[in-house]
Amino acid sequence: MLDGRGAVKRRAGARLWLSGLWLAIVALAAVFAPLIAPHDPLMQDLLYGRLPPFWMAGAEPGYLLGTDSLGRDVLSRLIHGARIALIVALVAGIGTCLIGSTLGLIAGYYRGWADRIISRLVDIWMAFPPILFAILLIAVIGTGLTSVIVAIVVIDWTRFCRVVRAETLNQSQMDYVHSARIAGFTRMKTMLSEILPNVLPTIVALLSLEMGIAVIVEAILSFVNLSISTDQPTWGGMIAEGRLSIHQAWWVLVFPLITLFLTVLSFAQFGEGLKDRFDPVLR
Amino acid sequence: MSGGYLTIRNLSAVLRDTGERVLRSVDIDLQPGTIRGLVGESGAGKSMIGKAVLGVLPKALKVVEGEILIDGQDLLKLKDADRRRLIGASTALIPQDPLTALNPSHRIGPQITNRLVDILGWTRRAAEVRALEVLEEVQIADAARVMRQYPHELSGGMRQRILIASAFAAEPKLIIADEPTTALDVTVQKQILKLISNLQARHGTALLFVTHDLGVVAKICDSLSVLYGGKVVEDTDVASFFNGPHHAYGRALLAATPRHTDPDASLLPVPDDVIAAVRAELGEADRQWVRHD
Amino acid sequence: MTDALYRIEGLRVEVADQTRKPLFGAAPRLRILDDISFSIERRSVLGIVGGSGSGKTTLGRTLVRLVEPTAGTLIFDGQDVTQLSDDAMRPLRQRIQLIFQDPMSALNPRLTIGRIIAAPLRAKTSDPRVAAALDNVGLPRGFAGRYPHELSGGQRQRVGIARAIALRPDFIVADEIVSGLDVSSQAQVLTLLANLVKDLGLTLAFISHDLSVIRRLCDRVIVLQKGKIVEDQPVADLFTSPSHEYTRQLLNSIPEPDPSQRW
Numbered sequence: 001m002l003d004g005r006g007a008v009k010r011r012a013g014a015r016l017w018l019s020g021l022w023l024a025i026v027a028l029a030a031v032f033a034p035l036i037a038p039h040d041p042l043m044q045d046l047l048y049g050r051l052p053p054f055w056m057a058g059a060e061p062g063y064l065l066g067t068d069s070l071g072r073d074v075l076s077r078l079i080h081g082a083r084i085a086l087i088v089a090l091v092a093g094i095g096t097c098l099i100g101s102t103l104g105l106i107a108g109y110y111r112g113w114a115d116r117i118i119s120r121l122v123d124i125w126m127a128f129p130p131i132l133f134a135i136l137l138i139a140v141i142g143t144g145l146t147s148v149i150v151a152i153v154v155i156d157w158t159r160f161c162r163v164v165r166a167e168t169l170n171q172s173q174m175d176y177v178h179s180a181r182i183a184g185f186t187r188m189k190t191m192l193s194e195i196l197p198n199v200l201p202t203i204v205a206l207l208s209l210e211m212g213i214a215v216i217v218e219a220i221l222s223f224v225n226l227s228i229s230t231d232q233p234t235w236g237g238m239i240a241e242g243r244l245s246i247h248q249a250w251w252v253l254v255f256p257l258i259t260l261f262l263t264v265l266s267f268a269q270f271g272e273g274l275k276d277r278f279d280p281v282l283r
Numbered sequence: 284m285s286g287g288y289l290t291i292r293n294l295s296a297v298l299r300d301t302g303e304r305v306l307r308s309v310d311i312d313l314q315p316g317t318i319r320g321l322v323g324e325s326g327a328g329k330s331m332i333g334k335a336v337l338g339v340l341p342k343a344l345k346v347v348e349g350e351i352l353i354d355g356q357d358l359l360k361l362k363d364a365d366r367r368r369l370i371g372a373s374t375a376l377i378p379q380d381p382l383t384a385l386n387p388s389h390r391i392g393p394q395i396t397n398r399l400v401d402i403l404g405w406t407r408r409a410a411e412v413r414a415l416e417v418l419e420e421v422q423i424a425d426a427a428r429v430m431r432q433y434p435h436e437l438s439g440g441m442r443q444r445i446l447i448a449s450a451f452a453a454e455p456k457l458i459i460a461d462e463p464t465t466a467l468d469v470t471v472q473k474q475i476l477k478l479i480s481n482l483q484a485r486h487g488t489a490l491l492f493v494t495h496d497l498g499v500v501a502k503i504c505d506s507l508s509v510l511y512g513g514k515v516v517e518d519t520d521v522a523s524f525f526n527g528p529h530h531a532y533g534r535a536l537l538a539a540t541p542r543h544t545d546p547d548a549s550l551l552p553v554p555d556d557v558i559a560a561v562r563a564e565l566g567e568a569d570r571q572w573v574r575h576d
Numbered sequence: 577m578t579d580a581l582y583r584i585e586g587l588r589v590e591v592a593d594q595t596r597k598p599l600f601g602a603a604p605r606l607r608i609l610d611d612i613s614f615s616i617e618r619r620s621v622l623g624i625v626g627g628s629g630s631g632k633t634t635l636g637r638t639l640v641r642l643v644e645p646t647a648g649t650l651i652f653d654g655q656d657v658t659q660l661s662d663d664a665m666r667p668l669r670q671r672i673q674l675i676f677q678d679p680m681s682a683l684n685p686r687l688t689i690g691r692i693i694a695a696p697l698r699a700k701t702s703d704p705r706v707a708a709a710l711d712n713v714g715l716p717r718g719f720a721g722r723y724p725h726e727l728s729g730g731q732r733q734r735v736g737i738a739r740a741i742a743l744r745p746d747f748i749v750a751d752e753i754v755s756g757l758d759v760s761s762q763a764q765v766l767t768l769l770a771n772l773v774k775d776l777g778l779t780l781a782f783i784s785h786d787l788s789v790i791r792r793l794c795d796r797v798i799v800l801q802k803g804k805i806v807e808d809q810p811v812a813d814l815f816t817s818p819s820h821e822y823t824r825q826l827l828n829s830i831p832e833p834d835p836s837q838r839w
Contacts, residue, residue: 175682176692179739182640183696184669186662193695197686324758325729439628468627468785473829477839495758498788498831502839521835539763540833541788543815552767553760 016273019266026263030082037076038062041233045071050249068238068252069245077233078259084234085263087145088218092152093211099153100160101203107161108168109191119165122158130155131220138226148221152214160206167202171195201278208271212264219260235260287312288489289457294335294349296513305331305344307514307565315456316487318480320500320521322536323510329493331513333459336491337376338366353457371402375450377460377479381442381467385434392430395449403453417448421478440471444478451482458483461493476503497540501525509533512565531557580615581747581779582639587612587648589634608634609803612648616747621773621780623790623811625826626800633677635800636749636783640674641665653746670696673740677752679732683724690720693739709742713768730761734768741772749781754789766793788830791815799823 029036039062048071051060059066065074107118134151141147171177172195180190215235222236235256242253289311296306306328313319321329334340336351338358351358353373358366378384385394395417396410405413411430418426421444434442443463450458460479464472480503483490492504500507500521507524509517509532517530528534538551589609597603609631616622626632637643639650641657650658657668676682683692690701693709707717713734724732733753740748750769754762770793773780784790790797790811797814799807799822806820818824831839 174684175676175678176684178637178642179674179676179682180695181642182669182672182674183743184666194684198684324760469787469829469831470627470825473831473839476831480839496831497759497833501833501835502831502837525833525835536759537833539759541759541762541786541791542832542834543788543791543827543830544832544834552764 015269016277019269019273022262022266023270026082026259026266027086029079030086033080033083037073037079038064039073039076041072041076041080042231043072047071050245050252052249053251053255065255066249066251068241069249072233074238074252074255077238078235078255080233081235081238081256081259084145084232085215085218085260088148088152089211089214089267092149092156092214092217093207095149095153096156096210096214097160097203097207100157101164101199103157104161104164105168105191105196105199108165109172109195110187115165118161122161125158131217134217134221135224135226138221143226148218151221152217155217156210156213159210160203163206164199164203167199168195171198174198201275204278205271205275208267208274212267215260215264215267288315288354289313289336289491290350290352291332291336292350292352294332294346294351296331296335296340296344296346299343299345305513306335306346307512309349309510309513309515310518311491311508311515313457313489313491315489316484317505318483318490318492318503320504320507321491321493321510322495322497322500322507324495324536326512327510328513329495329510330461332510333376333461333491333493336370336457336459337374338370371398372453373455374457374459375453375455377446377450377458377463379462379465381439381446384446385442387434389433390430391432391434391437391445395430395445395452398449399453413452414448417452418445420451420482421445421448423448439467440475443467443471443475447475447479447482451486451488454486455488457489457491459491459493462495464499465495472499479503497537509536511561514565516561516564532561579618581618581653582781583615583649583651584639585613585649585651587635587638587650588646589631589638589643590646607803609638612803612805614798614805614808616779616781617795618779619773619777620795621782621793623794623797624781624783624800625785625787625790625797627785627826629802630800631803632783632785632800633751636674636751636781639747639749639781640672642674670743671746673743673745673748675733675736675740675748675750675753678756679729679736679753680724682736683732685724687723688720689722689724689727689735692724692735693720693742696739696743705742709738712741712772713738728761729757730764733757733761733765737765737769737772741776741778744776745778747779747781749783751783752785755785762789769793786830787815787826788832799826 048060048063048067049069051063051067052058053066054064063073063075065078067073103118107115133155137151137154138147141150177190177194180194185193218234219236219239222234223240225240238256239253239260242249242256246253290313291309291311294306294309295304297304309332311319311332321332323329331340331344335346336358340346346359349359353369356369358369361369385391392411392414395414396407399405399410399413400407414430415426418429423429423441423444429437429445437445463479464475467475476499479490482488492500494500504521506520508515509528509530511532517524517528517533519529524533525537528537532553535551535553535557539553587609588607588611590605590607592603593606594603612635624632624635634643638645641660645658648658649656652668652672657665660668687695688701690706693706694701694703697703697705699705701720706720710717710719715731715734715738719727719731724735727735736753754765757765766789769780772778782790782793794811797807797809797811798805799820801822807814807818807823809819814823815827818827
C-alpha cells in the first residue's frame with residue numbers, strides 16, 4: 001500500500017468536464033428549446049414522414065436527424081423532450097435527496113427509536129417492486145408531470161436514506177465527532193458541522209446519480225404511456241413510438257436512446273467527479 | 284562476499300510516477316540459522332525489502348537495480364514462474380495483522396494445508412499430519428479441534444500462533460516476519476516472540492524480522508540493519524549496536540527508545556541535526572545512483 | 577486524599593451486546609468496567625494501564641462523559657457529574673478534555689487545522705488563542721491553513737493536543753496518544769506533554785498499554801485487567817514492588833533495549 005499523500009491521484013478532470021459539457025448542452029437545449037428547435041415538435045406533415053438523417057440518401061435539408069412516421073422533426077422533439085427530462089431530474093432528484101438524506105442523517109446519528117422506525121420503514125418500502133409500485137401509484141393519482149415526480153420521490157427516497165444512514169453511522173464513530181461533543185456542542189450542531197460535511201460528497205454523488213435514474217424512470221413511464229400526455233414530446237415516448245417503426249426508420253428509436261444513454265451516464269459520472277473534487281484528501 | 288542464505292546487493296527501487304527513490308542501494312546479508320532485524324521508522328522502506336524478496340512489491344514501485352540472491356539464485360533474473368516456484372518452496376511470511384491474514388470464511392485446517400498440497404504437491408493426508416504437528420509445536424492445545432474452527436472463534440494471540448505454524452509448516456529456509464507482534468498486547472507479544480525464536484533456532488531457519496521496536500531486536504535478533512529513507516545506515520551485530528551504535532541516527536533512535544528500568548533516563552527525540560545529516564547522506568547516495576545508472 | 581480533582585466511586589459500565597441480541601427483547605448486557613474506585617490529585621498525572629479488552633479506553637471515555645455509567649459516582653471538583661444532562665454538563669465540558677488515540681480519526685478531514693482548534697473555542701481561526709495553542713505544541717503558526725492529511729502522524733497528534741489545551745481545561749484524558757507513533761515522535765510528544773502539564777498546571781489521566789512510557793510521566797498508576805483495578809500505586813513502587821501477578825507479567829514482558837537478557 002502506498003501512503004496516500006500524493007502517491008495516488010485520481011484523474012477526475014476528464015470525466016467531470018466531459019459529462020459536465022453534455023449536461024450543459026442538454027440544459028441549454030431545455031431552457032432555449034423554442035428558440036433553437038428548427039421545427040415545431042408537434043407539427044405533423046405526412047408528406048415528410050420517415051425522412052432519414054442528413055447523411056443518408058433521401059434526406060431533406062432542415063431535418064438534420066430525420067422525421068418520424070408522422071413527419072415530426074426528431075431533433076426538435078429531442079430538444080423539447082430535454083425539458084421534461086430535466087424538470088423531472090431536478091425536481092424529483094432534489095425531492096428524493098432532501099427527504100432521504102434528512103431521514104438517513106437522523107436515523108444514523110440519533111439512533112434509538114428514530115432509527116428503528118425509519119429503518120423498518122425502509123425495509124418494508126424496499127420490499128415492493130419499484131416500477132410496479134410506480135405504475136400502481138400513477139394509476140391511483142392519475143398521469144401527468146407532477147404524478148411522475150411524486151412517484152419517483154415516493155419510491156426512491158429509500159436509496160438516499162440507506163446510504164446516508166450507513167455513511168452517518170460510520171462518521172458517528174469518528175473521534176472528531178466525539179471531540180465536538182466533548183467541546184460541548186449540541187447534538188444538532190455536531191450533526192450539521194461535523195457529520196454533514198463529510199457525508200455531503202456522498203449525497204452529491206447520489207443526487208447526480210438519482211437525477212439520471214429519474215430520467216430513466218420517466219422514460220420507462222412514458223414508454224408504458226403512463227407519464228405525460230402523448231402530445232408532449234418526451235424521450236421515453238419517442239422510444240416507444242420509434243420501436244414500432246424500427247425496420248423502416250431506425251433513427252426514430254436510436255437518437256432518443258443515445259440521448260437518454262448519454263444523459264444518464266453523464267449524471268452518474270458528473271456525480272462521481274464532483275465527489276472527488278469535494279474531497280480535500282484527494283484534491 | 285560470504286554466502287548468506289539471503290543476500291541483497293545494491294537494491295534500489297523507485298516510485299514509477301515520480302521517480303522518487305524508496306530503496307537506495309540496499310545491501311543485506313542474512314546467514315542461515317540467524318535472525319536479522321530490519322529496523323526503521325515509518326516510511327524507512329523496511330517493509331518494502333521484505334515485499335521485494337517475496338516479489339509482492341506494490342505496482343507503483345519498480346526495482347531499478349540490484350540483486351536479490353536466495354541460495355545463490357538471483358530472483359530478479361528469474362522468470363516469473365521459476366521465481367514463484369523458488370519462493371514457494373523456500374520462503375514463508377509471518378504477516379503483521381493476524382485479523383486480516385486469515386480468511387474468515389475458511390476453517391483453520393485448510394488454510395494451513397492448502398499451500399502444502401497445492402503448491403508443494405504433498406498428499407492431503409501428509410499435509411494434515413504436518414499441520415497437526417506444527418500446531419502442537421506452537422503450543423496450541425487440542426490442535427485437531429482448532430483445525431476445524433473458523434478464525435473468528437479464536438483470539439488474536441491464537442491466530443498469530445496459527446500464522447506462525449503455517450509459516451513453519453513447509454520447513455522453509457527463509458522466513459520474513461513483517462511486524463508480527465505490533466497488533467498484540469505486550470504479554471502476548473512476549474510469548475509470540477519467544478515462540479518465533481525457539482522455532483527458528485530448532486529449524487535453523489534464516490529469519491528477516493521487520494520491526495520498529497529496538498527493544499524487540501535486542502531480545503531476539505542476532506544482527507540488524509537500521510534503515511532511514513530507504514538506505515541502510517547501520518549494519519551490525521546486536522551486541523555491538525546496543526553497546527554503542529556507530530551511526531548518529533542509530534544512536535538517536537536508541538536514545539528515543541523507552542527503558543523502564545532506568546527511571547532517570549529521559550526520552551530524547553531524534554535531534555534535527557541528526558535528521559539533517561542523514562538526509563544529506565541520502566542526497567549523496569542519490570548522486571552516486573544517478574552516476575552509475 | 578488531600579486534594580482530589582476527580583473522584584470515582586464504585587463505577588460500573590455495561591453495554592448491550594448487539595452481536596447476541598435475540599430477535600425480540602433486549603440484548604444481553606456486557607460488563608466492561610466493574611467496581612472502579614480511584615481519585616486523581618490536582619496537578620498530578622495518573623497512568624491507566626491495561627491490555628486490550630481491559631476497559632481502559634471505556635474508562636477514559638466515561639471520565640469525559642462520552643460513555644454513560646451504569647452505576648457509581650463521578651465527582652469532579654466537588655460536583656457530582658454522574659447524572660448531569662447534556663445541558664447541565666456543557667459549562668463543565670471545556671474544563672474536561674480528551675486527546676484521542678488515532679489522530680487521523682480525531683481530526684475532521686474537511687477542516688483546516690486552524691478551524692479544528694478554533695471550533696471548540698467558538699472562535700475564528702484568527703483568534704490569538706489558536707496561534708498560542710500552536711505555539712504551545714511547537715507547531716508553526718502557518719499550519720493553521722493546512723489540512724490534517726498534509727501532516728505527519730506526530731504533527732497530527734500535536735494538533736490533537738493543541739485543540740485540547742486551547743480551552744485551558746483543568747483535566748485532560750490522553751488515550752493511547754503515542755501508540756501509533758514512531759519512537760522519535762513518541763519521545764517528542766511525551767516530552768511535550770510532560771512540559772505542558774508542568775507549565776499549565778494540568779491534571780492528566782494518561783491511558784496506555786505500554787508501561788515503559790508511563791514511568792517518566794506519571795505520578796501514580798492504576799492497572800486494569802478485565803474491567804477491574806488490580807493495582808493502584810505510586811509509580812516508583814509499581815516498578816519496584818508490583819503487588820499483583822498481572823502487573824508483574826506486564827513488567828516482565830516489556831522488551832527492554834538490552835540484549836544481555838535474551839528471550
